[in-house]
Amino acid sequence: MESILSITRALSDENRVRALMALGDQEVCVCQLIELLQLAPSTVSKHMSILKQAKLVAGSKKGRWMYYRLPGRVASPMVRQALSWVRQAAAEDPRIRADAGRMEKILGTNREKLCERQSTRRKQGTEMRYMTPREDNPQLARSSKQKSTA
Numbered sequence: 336m337e338s339i340l341s342i343t344r345a346l347s348d349e350n351r352v353r354a355l356m357a358l359g360d361q362e363v364c365v366c367q368l369i370e371l372l373q374l375a376p377s378t379v380s381k382h383m384s385i386l387k388q389a390k391l392v393a394g395s396k397k398g399r400w401m402y403y404r405l406p407g408r409v410a411s412p413m414v415r416q417a418l419s420w421v422r423q424a425a426a427e428d429p430r431i432r433a434d435a436g437r438m439e440k441i442l443g444t445n446r447e448k449l450c451e452r453q454s455t456r457r458k459q460g461t462e463m464r465y466m467t468p469r470e471d472n473p474q475l476a477r478s479s480k481q482k483s484t485a
Contacts, residue, residue, distance in 0.1 A: 342417050345389035350374065351382045355391060355421060356431050357438045362404040366450040367441050371434060390414050400450055
């Protein structure tokens, strides 16, 4: 029963679902998730910790950075079912689709430079400036304006 509760708790937050969907079939550095989710590093780390405790993601530390991936074949049947359901249920969500486009761009960015830029900002106390999904995706911005004028 505890594993069901930990999985449902982990999936009860939009940002955690977005992070799960962003992982896809590859291993992703936490700095890439920070860039995608546009949240503070400590917040993203907390979200990923909750997903890891629920065994919905696996993580490994490489140098200073954490890398996350879906657990794959080693996952319990319950975790595999939950991940399958989330992927099917969220696949057509506009925000998830916008995230997929942004994640493609983020994955094309030099990871070391991205991580270093975030590290420098934290050291300098500079506020991180991220592009909102609407700034990054003109189609999402147009559909949002159309809804507000309807």
